Each structure stands twice: as C-alpha cells, then as structure tokens.
Amino acid sequence: MxxxxxxxxxxxxxxxxxxxxxxxxxxxxxxxxxxxxxEERPVPVLWYLSGLTCTHENAMTxxxxxEHAARHGVAVLFxxxxxxxxxxxxxxxxxxxxxxxxxxxxxxxxxxxxxxMYDYIVTELRALVLDNLPLRxxxxxxxxxxxxxxxxxIALRNPDLFESxxxxxxxxxxxxxxxxxxxxxxxxxxxxxxxxxHDATLLANERxxxxxxxIDQGAKDQFLNLLKPEALAAALTQNRIPSTFRMQAGYDHxxxxxxxxxxxxxxxxxxxxxxx
Amino acid sequence: MxxxxxxxxxxxxxxxxxxxxxxxxxxxxxxxxxxxxxEERPVPVLWYLSGLTCTHENAMTxxxxxEHAARHGVAVLFxxxxxxxxxxxxxxxxxxxxxxxxxxxxxxxxxxxxxxMYDYIVTELRALVLDNLPLRxxxxxxxxxxxxxxxxxIALRNPDLFESxxxxxxxxxxxxxxxxxxxxxxxxxxxxxxxxxHDATLLANERxxxxxxxIDQGAKDQFLNLLKPEALAAALTQNRIPSTFRMQAGYDHxxxxxxxxxxxxxxxxxxxxxxx
Numbered sequence: 001m002x003x004x005x006x007x008x009x010x011x012x013x014x015x016x017x018x019x020x021x022x023x024x025x026x027x028x029x030x031x032x033x034x035x036x037x038x039e040e041r042p043v044p045v046l047w048y049l050s051g052l053t054c055t056h057e058n059a060m061t062x063x064x065x066x067e068h069a070a071r072h073g074v075a076v077l078f079x080x081x082x083x084x085x086x087x088x089x090x091x092x093x094x095x096x097x098x099x100x101x102x103x104x105x106x107x108x109x110x111x112x113x114x115x116x117m118y119d120y121i122v123t124e125l126r127a128l129v130l131d132n133l134p135l136r137x138x139x140x141x142x143x144x145x146x147x148x149x150x151x152x153x154i155a156l157r158n159p160d161l162f163e164s165x166x167x168x169x170x171x172x173x174x175x176x177x178x179x180x181x182x183x184x185x186x187x188x189x190x191x192x193x194x195x196x197x198h199d200a201t202l203l204a205n206e207r208x209x210x211x212x213x214x215i216d217q218g219a220k221d222q223f224l225n226l227l228k229p230e231a232l233a234a235a236l237t238q239n240r241i242p243s244t245f246r247m248q249a250g251y252d253h254x255x256x257x258x259x260x261x262x263x264x265x266x267x268x269x270x271x272x273x274x275x276x
Numbered sequence: 277m278x279x280x281x282x283x284x285x286x287x288x289x290x291x292x293x294x295x296x297x298x299x300x301x302x303x304x305x306x307x308x309x310x311x312x313x314x315e316e317r318p319v320p321v322l323w324y325l326s327g328l329t330c331t332h333e334n335a336m337t338x339x340x341x342x343e344h345a346a347r348h349g350v351a352v353l354f355x356x357x358x359x360x361x362x363x364x365x366x367x368x369x370x371x372x373x374x375x376x377x378x379x380x381x382x383x384x385x386x387x388x389x390x391x392x393m394y395d396y397i398v399t400e401l402r403a404l405v406l407d408n409l410p411l412r413x414x415x416x417x418x419x420x421x422x423x424x425x426x427x428x429x430i431a432l433r434n435p436d437l438f439e440s441x442x443x444x445x446x447x448x449x450x451x452x453x454x455x456x457x458x459x460x461x462x463x464x465x466x467x468x469x470x471x472x473x474h475d476a477t478l479l480a481n482e483r484x485x486x487x488x489x490x491i492d493q494g495a496k497d498q499f500l501n502l503l504k505p506e507a508l509a510a511a512l513t514q515n516r517i518p519s520t521f522r523m524q525a526g527y528d529h530x531x532x533x534x535x536x537x538x539x540x541x542x543x544x545x546x547x548x549x550x551x552x
Contacts, residue, residue, distance in 0.1 A: 007532035008496070008524075014532050061531065062337050067539070220284070248284075255337065256283035256290050263343070 001132050004029070010070035011036035014060065023116045023124040024083040030125065031060040031078035032133060035070045042136045044163075044273035045075040045129070046266065047121070049143030049150040052179075053099045056080045059144070064259040065266060072270035075135055079125060081146065083114035096183055102174075103150030104198050106187040115187060122154060122161065140164035140269035144258050145227070146171055146179070152200035152213075152232075159210045164272035166214035166265050168258050169221055172232035173201040179226040201228070204235040212242035214268050216261045218251030277408050280305070286346035287312040290336065299392045299400040300359040306401065307336040307354035308409060311346045320414040320439075320549035321351040321405070322542065323397070325430075327421030328455075329375045332356045335420070340535040341542060348546035351411055355401060357422065359390035372459055378450075379426030380474050382463040391463060398430060398437065416440035416545035420534050421503070422447055422455070428476035428489075428508075435486045440548035442490035442541050444534050445497055448508035449477040455502040477504070480511040488518035490544050492537045494527030 004016040012035040021028040037043050046069070048059050059065065060078045069076045082088075082101030089110035091097035097111075106115035129135055139162050143151035148170025155162040174180020175195050184195040196202050213236065217229045229247070236243040251257040280292040288311040297304040313319050322345070324335050335341065336354045345352045358364075358377030365386035367373035373387075382391035405411055415438050419427035424446025431438040450456020451471050460471040472478050489512065493505045505523070512519040527533040 007528055007530050008494070008526040008536070009532040010536045064340050064343065064535075066532070066535070067340065067343075218284070250284040252283055254283050256285040256342070259340075259342070260284070260286045 001128065009033065009066045012038065012066065012070050014066060016056065019128060021083070021120060021124060023120045024114050026083045026085045026088055026114055028083065028120070028125075029056050029080055031056045032129065033060070033066050033069055033076040034134065035073050035075060037073035038075060038134045042134045043073050043075050044138040044140070044270075045077055045135045046269045046273070047077050047079070047139060047141040047151070049079065049103060049121070049141070049147030050081050051143070051145030051147045052081070053094050054081050054147075055099070058255065059258070062255040062259065064262045068263045068266035072266055072274070074266060074270045074273060075133070077129060079121060082117060088114045095179065096186060100146065100183065102146060102183050102187060102198065103154060104187055107194070108187060108189050111187050117150070118154065121150070122158060126161070138163055138273050140166075140273050142166040142168065142265055142269065143170070144168040145253065149174060149200060153198050153203060156200065156203040156207055156209060157197060164211070164269045165209065166268060168261065168265070169217050169227055169253055170200060170215065170232070171227055173199060173228040175199045175202065176231070177226050177228055179223070201231040201235045204232065204241060205239060208239055209241050211272070212244070214265065215243065215245045216264070217245070217247050218253060218257045219247045219249050220251060221253045223253050277404065285309065285342045288314065288342065288346050290342060292332065295404060297359070297396060297400060299396045300390050302359045302361045302364055302390055304359065304396065304401075305332050305356055307332045308405065309336070309342050309345055309352040310410065311349050311351060313349035314351060314410045318410045318412045319349050319351050320416070320546075321353055321411045322545045322549070323353050323355070323415060323417040323427070325355065325379060325397070325417070325419030325423030325426040326357050327419070327423045328357070329370050330357050330423075331375070334531065335534070338531040338535065340538045344539045344542035348542055348550070350542060350546045350549060351409070353405060355397060358393060364390045371455065372462060376422065376459065378422060378459050378463060378474065379430060380463055383470070384463060384465050387463050393426070394430065397426070398434060402437070414439055414549050416442075416549050418442040418444065418541055418545065419446070420444040421529065425450060425476060429474050429479060432476065432479040432483055432485060433473060440487070440545045441485065442544060444537065444541070445493050445503055445529055446476060446491065446508070447503055449475060449504040451475045451478065452507070453502050453504055455499070477507040477511045480508065480517060481515060484515055485517050487548070488520070490541060491519065491521045492540070493521070493523055494529060494533045495523045495525050496527060497529045499529050
C-alpha cells in the first residue's frame, strides 16, 4: 500500500492509499479516516460505499463523516466505485463501466477481467486494511445510492462479516429499475436468475437480516422512480425485519442530504460496533 | 437575483444565487445557507470568504458549516473570490486574476473595470442579501487563506459593520509576502502606501479592533512562509487586542483543517451575533 496523502482532520488522519489489486487487476485507490482513538488502540470500522460517478474522494471531502467518526472512535473507509485505468473497459454512459461497478463480480465481456467489486470489498480490501491499519475486525457498512445498494446486498449476503448496516437513498430494487436492469444485463448476462444476489429487496425477502437496519431517503429525491424505496420498505415490514426507514421531508439525492444525516448513521453504527 | 439551486441541508436551505453586479460589471454567483430558524424569523449572518482558486462552491460543499449554522440559527454566505467571465481580465497564474481577487478595489489596468471585490462585499452584496433574504442586519465575518485576509482587512476597516471576526490560516501580512506583493502591485500599483489598507497585520497595528478575534492556523500548514502568522500574532499581542490565536498541531492548509474547526468558529460567531 502506498500512502498518497494524509491530512489531519478532527484530530485524526484522513488518508488516501493506492495498492495493486489482484481482484480487479489494476491499481485501486481508497480513503481511510482514522480517528484520534486509533493512535492508542485498534478501532472498529465503518465502510462507506459511494454512488454512481463517484471516486473514493467525494464522500471523503463532502460527506462530513470525520467529525462524527472522531467523536465515536470509529474508522471510516471510502473505497472507489469501480476499477479504473486505461486498460479497464468503460462505457460512455455515466451509469455503466468506470465509476459504476455496482458492487458485483462481472461474468460477461468486456467487464469480467476487472469489474469484481464484490470480491474486492468483501475479501481483498477487507484483508488488506485489517493487515495494514489499526482496525478491529468489527465492521459496519453503509453507502449512498449505488453504494447503498452495495452496502445492503453485501451485508445481507454476509451477515457474519458485518455487525451493523445502514444506507442513504439506496438503489433498492435494481432488478426492476433502469438503474439496474441495464447494468445487471451488461455485467451478469441476460439470465435474471443471476441477478437475485444483487437486489436488496429480493435479498431482504429471502434472507432477512440478523439485527436492525437504518435507511434514510429524501422525500424530494429526484431519482425516487429509479431507487424504488417503497419496494425495500415493503420487504422490511412484510418480513418483520427490525428497521428504521425515514423519509426525510424536503431532502434531495445530493451530498447535502448525506451530510445532513451522516452524524446519525455514524452514531448508529458506533453504538453497535462499540458494544462488547 | 436568480436562484440557481436549492438543496435541503440540516433542515435548512443551501441556495446558490446569481445576480448582475454593478460593482464588478459582470454576473456574480454566491452561496447562501439559511438555517431552519430562518423560516420563522430573520437570522444573523456569517460571511465566509474563500481562498485562492476557490469559487462560491468549495466551502459550501467541503467546509461543513451547515450543521453548526443550523444548530446556532445563523445564516452563512459564500461569495465568489473574484469577478469572472469572458470579458473579465485574467492571468494564467493561479494566484492572480479570476479566482484571486484579494478582496480589494483594483486601480490598475487591466483589472480595474471588474476587480472590485472590496466594494462588492462591503456594499453591493451586503445590501442585496439584506433586501432579499431573511437576514438580520448583524454580521460576522471569517475566511480561509486569501479569504482570511479578506475577512480581517474588511472587518478591521469597517468595525461598525461587523460584530464578530475570525479567520482560518489567513494571509496575514501580504505586503511582505509572495502571496501579496505581486498581487498588490498588479491590482493597486507600485506605490506601497496604497497597500496598507490591505494588510491585516498593518491594520491591526494601526486601528486595533473593537472586540475579540479568533484565529486558527495549522502548525503543519505547507504555506506558513507565505501566510506569516507570526506577524499577525505579534500585532495582536503587542497591541493588546483581545484574541485567541491557535496553532493547531498537525493540521495543514486544506479544507480538512477548515472543516475540523468550522464548528468552533460558527459557535464563536453565533455567541456574539445572538447577543442582544
């Protein structure tokens, strides 16, 4: 791992790291916020998965997580949203290819040599940060939009790896949305059976969740028709999954929305991750 | 004034406005955060002046002021750092011309037709926002780097207009710095007598300040040699000006630094602006 930058932030360290990824077959970059408590002892970690068009940097500079992470003694990881580079396949659309990995392992050409964000997050990056940063092996996960989809689908499929789960305006039912069907077809092929592991609503219906889930969704989000929060809300309630689903009056899809509730999410994860 | 965007943020409104400026002879853009309290009654206002290369947007998205402004019931204004547009003079250097107005009124060509940021802030924009936004006529002012220079010089010259004053890593003594001598020569001419109104250290020595001043400066700031905080600290102490000057261990010049102390500054201004 090569340290690209480090800035003091709320008494801790906002770092950016680059490493050669054997999963994605390219260099990958991620941000890591280490709170002041990490100078003394390993701290639990909250994963924040970003949305379409984002890199590791957007939430790191605009999400406002550091203040709350410092208060609660939790690290925050900001992975990139896809493999990148000249040798990596891409698509001119903003919602496919680089910046739009959808947190799955592609099985179709031209994507399959690099687009393996699911394994990258669940296996490679997880092991890398546990080996190299002062982290406890206790993980929460959240994310925004496509990253909310990633957080939900990754956690629901791996309940042993994550203690706590939340999302901001997640793509909640991609198998029925234009934010989903195109990408699942492209990355995974036309057989919709292979899509089921990548839809939070379907996974909630099939697998439930071991503890509780926090979801925030702006009531004035300009992408409500693509996100389909009603499908996930129905799955949570019909399956009696302990959860708090908040439709937030007046909020849109922007980082102003994420920032406004970042403190609530960090506190929520910290309460669960710091529990002995 | 034309509203370009509005996002809900911490229960309030993060707005971006554009207007034709008669002072700068071009369209100007600024951000305005209105806290939830502004729905019920006019609120005091904190001006945040940005640094070199910034627009109205940087601090609005990366500074983290909204959370604290909402808590304390204070509006925050984010003006641009210079006139802009095709008809406006510019310089290829990052520290001169567009994005680098230095909060003065240029008297030299090619700058004088547009570069009048001092009058723009003190007179035109002040009147415009008081007429059009739910603001009380109670003002605090702060800023970062070149914007810290702007906040200090504008307030020290206009003690009747500002109740409270702070700065983040200000350009503290530009008449002796490479961040200053080039720009003051270009905008104001070679006669250094005309520069004295645009140097916080000289103004503090000559005029003092009516109340107290808060300054935060990163001890690992990569631009310490250009900012010259020691000159301002000496002026504050030699002139017995009530002040808190904090050299913050480990912090650099970035928005991670500004963000880390935004809450302290908003609280500090709010305590003074909300005093009856």
